């Protein structure tokens with residue numbers, strides 16, 4: 001498999017937080033959803049992957065190039081959007097086109113204008129007059145207009161209403177039709193990831209808990225609904241996490257078919273990205 005992004009043993013130490021040997025890889029032609037609760041380390045990983053903050057150790061390869069030795073070439077071929085607008089308030093979208101046209105060899109002013117029109121953004125309006133959602137859309141238009149091969153998005157759809165979000169998700173799905181392309185997207189909006197992500201990487205307290213195909217996860221894992229006393233009957237190696245509630249217990253199991261075969265009487269619900277996150281973040285281990 002060819003990878004667009006390969007992060008290996010990335011470590012970053014802050015006084016009260018550390019990224020602990022973070023490793024994951026995004027295959028070409030795929031969208032990777034990067035999930036984890038607030039403070040789990042998603043933005044720190046993304047910033048360290050882009051050399052925006054110093055990393056203590058680890059390597060990052062993007063499009064087959066090492067970040068440290070090919071930073072300039074890599075930055076020409078990736079589009080990055082953060083949840084905070086990175087353009088000065090007094091600029092207009094037209095100013096940004098001039099600036100980015102001087103930075104990126106592959107800047108396509110016409111394509112940029114097409115996205116501005118599609119997102120309903122006036123070229124002459126100052127960014128300080130933009131709403132949060134408009135700023136996010138501007139960031140996405142700018143990231144796409146230099147025709148990158150890889151998009152890296154940190155909470156880039158968080159300020160957008162459901163209609164615009166759906167439009168942006170369609171743009172991402174279009175983008176990925178080119179099998180040389182790839183997207184890494186961190187998001188708390190797990191329903192968006194359920195629509196577009198091929199892979200999910202889950203980070204918890206600075207450590208990767210899993211990085212796997214979303215279909216594979218959804219197809220294998222299940223949530224057993226049972227009484228607290230029934231947990232003991234489930235095979236120990238099947239239990240990932242459990243949560244008690246007022247009605248009994250919910251157990252996230254590794255292989256729902258194997259559990260169903262052994263316990264035909266048990267009710268097993270499908271998982272969602274959100275339920276997996278909740279079990280890992282809030283659930284208990286046996």
Ligand SMILES: Nc1ncnc2c1ncn2[C@@H]1O[C@H](COP(=O)(O)OP(=O)(O)OP(=O)(O)O)[C@@H](O)[C@H]1O
Pocket residue numbers: 014015016017036037038039040041042043044045
């Ligand atoms: N410059 C910094 N100095 C010290 N600690 C920092 C710094 N930046 C981030 N951290 C800490 O790193 C941890 C991870 O933060 P990070 O922003 O990566 O989380 P996140 O998963 O992106 O969270 P969110 O979903 O809330 O955006 C937090 O505990 C945060 O306080």
